[in-house]
Amino acid sequence: MMIVENTVHQQPTFRIFCVYSKKMLCDVLLVAGNIEVPAHKLVLASCSPYFCAMFTGDMSESKAQQVEIRDVDGQTLRKLVDYIYTAEIEVTENNVQVLLPAASLLQLMDVRQVCCEFLQSQLHSTNCLGIRAFADLHTCTQLLNQSHAYAEQHFSEVMLGEEFMGLSLQQVCSLISSDKLTVSTEEKVFEAMVAWIKHNKEARLEHMPKLMEHVRLPLLSRDYLVQIVEEEALIKNNNICKDFLIEAMKYHLLPSDQRHLIKTDRTRPRTPISLPKVMIVVGGQAPKAIRSVECYDFKEDRWYQVADLPSRRCRAGVVFMAGRVYAVGGFNGSLRVRTVDVYDGVRDQWTTVPSMQERRSTLGSAVLGDLLYAVGGFDGSTGLSSVEAYNYKTNEWMFVAPMNTRRSSVGVGVVDGKLYAVGGYDGASRQCLSTVEEYNPVSNQWGYMADMSTRRSGAGVGVLSGQLYAAGGHDGPLVRKSVEVYDPPSNTWKQVCDMNMCRRNAGVCAINGLLYVIGGDDGSCNLSSVEYYNPATDKWSLIPTNMSNGRSYAGVSVIDKPL
Template identity: 50%
Template sequence: SLSLSLSLSPPPVAQSGGMQLLNRDGHTISHNSKRHYHDSFVCMNRMRQRSLLCDIVLHVSNKEIKAHKVVLASCSPYFHAMFTNEMSESRQTHVTLHDIDPQALEQLVQYSYTAEIVVGEGNVQTLLPAASLLQLNGVRDACCKFLLSQLDPSNCLGIRGFADTHSCSDLLKSAHKYVLQHFVEVSKTEEFMLLPLKQVLDLISSDSLNVPSEEEVYRSVLSWVKHDVDGRRQHVPWLMKCVRLPLLRRDFLMSSVDTELLVRHHSEVKDLLIEALKYHLMPEQRGVLSNSRTRPRRCEGASPVGGAVCCNQLHVFLPARGGQSVVTSCMCSSRPGGGSLFAIHGDCEAYDTRTDRWHMVASMSTRRARVGVAAIGNRLYAVGGYDGTSDLATVESYDPVTNTWQPEVSMGTRRSCLGVAVLHGLLYAAGGYDGASCLNSAERYDPLTSTWTSIPAMSTRRRYVRVATLDGSLYAVGGYDSSSHLSTVEKYDPQSNVWTAIANMLSRRSSAGVAVLEGLLYVAGGNDGTSCLNSVERFNPKTNSWEGVAPMNIRRWVPSPPH
């Protein structure tokens, strides 16, 4: 027989000259391998690809996807519930899934092992709902971020509906905001023509609808009705209640609204037309006649016109206020009865169009002369300028609800005497002076991502340039190139990313006022190098030509000390 004897004895103590290991009671060393997780998942993915130790096969349509339950359950709350609760699938080796795209599922299983996935136009519409089902929120967020980057007037309504269907609240909010900001372009798309009545009513009822004039809202409504006139003509009264007819020009009411058969057919709309005409013909009664249809909508990126802002046919001329000011308009949500005008210099003032009074608002954090000002949504942006010592790249924005200024991301270049404007929800800064030379560079700011991006430079260096937007393009008008005042004008097309020269103005102008009205670009006043101007001219993009119009009664420009 075989007998085994096992004795336990303490480990030998190192002899003199040997290695002494037990010289510190409780001493330990911590080891942390940063590559352990990565290498382990790489190995598990290779095993999955070779079908080694796989304990689950996912069936979707005609596709089979092999995987490891522990990996899927650790990455997806959906699979965690399936494989760890007392569900029948927890004991099965084959599971059939429904209502999920097979290619998307395969990509998401691979993502569970690799933490990598590519989101693009070809897969986002199947990947997002699949990620939502499996509760892979990181992939879901990546899909939303991609869709947000793809927003344009032709697809924003579809993306908004897609976000609503899949409960992507942040994307839904951003897409809806985009629709409101770009309503004029959106209203001309096929997506808009196919909207149901309720969604059209919701859009045209919004105070935040960004339109240069109420005529655009009226035209969009008629276009929507005429897209299916037999099925939609009965909706005209409901639609016209949301169009702010009192804000239409009187001649437009008579020539376009009153003569429209779709309007004249409904007695309810005739009553609305009478209400609008009363608002025009009896200005002393406007306080009594005021209602939701007389409230101006938000006006985005209005530009100064010779020291004045033109917004909803309101003309306000600013006398000298003890310093240089740039004026632009911004709808205050805290003042739903109308818009406000802002005078931006060191101290800041707001003009309330309802009370016909100026009042002080919060001062900027930095004093700025020769600053560019524009409005996006419900925020007013002060861009660059000169603080008395140096030209600035800094930017800050004003929130009229909280009466506070907040710093924004600085431009890539210092700029004073620059031109700014808003196009498709982006803030453009062009030309100016950096403290050493006149600039021809330009850049744009995306408030959704808080980033500035350079765009191609203009062909001409311009400071004291004025910038406006018309028909989806950016116009840089006149200015000063450090040797002469300019009559040249350039147009930037964001689609082609190219500046193009257009017809020269009739006069050289720097520090002029520019504005767009009824598809024409107006330029008023300015300096031609020898005198201050009161002349006004307008540009017709269809004919690429300028023509003079009636001059102002007063010569106007924004004088600046030597720089």
């Protein structure tokens, strides 16, 4: 005896049923609103438990030739019946919110699952709370958990959106009380709480004490407690909230080895689940200005392309701020520019924000507090000492105090609330620089710090473990592979191990206790290689896989790996 299964039989069989579109051999008419959908009971019942129960049981619909389907609009019903016959359906942003509940009602669980997967792929800081509420309403447990985790992991961006401002008290408390909340500092939680109250102050002011229970004030710095929290009017006018502040101040008065004696939920550090990271390399010269952007997956050791820049850009400042990558200024192959492009990794797309007030290429850029600083650079005719800052909340640029020295090809980094401008080229003296300046945002002043041991223009500058690294660069025709590191408390520089290759105009980023130097040029050609420094071993190593092509003057940052 032989049993044969014809795996291709099903497809032509179901093609025959496409006659339903011509109303041939149909034995039931489904009605939703003013739309009528002819179909075959046998086909519907074979694919949907809902229709199976309707047509095979004792329900009156089992014998009816016309059946009204409630709680589903006609167009959606037609799409789902089409799916039953064709196994094809298009899920979009416009139809997913009606498709999913309709699929749930008709018990088309594969369509429901596809809708959940689509929504999961669309998660973003601007919509994750809405998707979470939608998932909760329709009992999509996995999507509910995914969207909640996304909100926790991207809280610093979520707190800026309208969805957060529309949450209920219980929902805000649930979010900010989570140990898994991912924030750079507890300041973000305090700021989020204050912003939520002020969004509807009259109705929400009474909730201040309840919210303050979940803000871990002892984990804030003493300066922030005194300068910001204590001065906040919402705190000053509420005795219960002042008690939380006193608790935090007492915590800071204790010696560090005795702080464990104060055990409350507010002294427990948060333990977020870290997201996998990728390195993003933006534009650059290869050898001319390019639009290409590629990412490196540290775990998989592979490079892959993402959305191109809107226009060619090299010699730009590139930073990560508030969940997005900013490409600031630079050179487009013809002109120095002041435009700013912004990359959203979740949506894999670039948009623009207001331009700087001055054209700048070979500038330094960094984020300090909530501001993006554009430092020095070259405007096409002269080196710049001016500095401007972008506030993403107000979407505006403003000038701050200028440096004491004009610096193009300058490297910048932030350590302990101070901004450092390292080396560069002074067009006035026509010299590469060894000098370093420190910017204090509180006093809005620049001051000179200890010089590097050597002149460096186009050095790769990065911060690792509270220390400032200057890697490579050049002094005239000599391209360097030497590296030195600055310790702010002692105001001293020291040499560390040389890189494997001479590099100038390379990108730099730090992650997982390692300092990466990306591309650049060695004086004769652009480099596609990447090497990293391990301070524990004082050793540089090349990563196994090079970029797709050599790049100098590219911008580099680290971002969350898109889901």
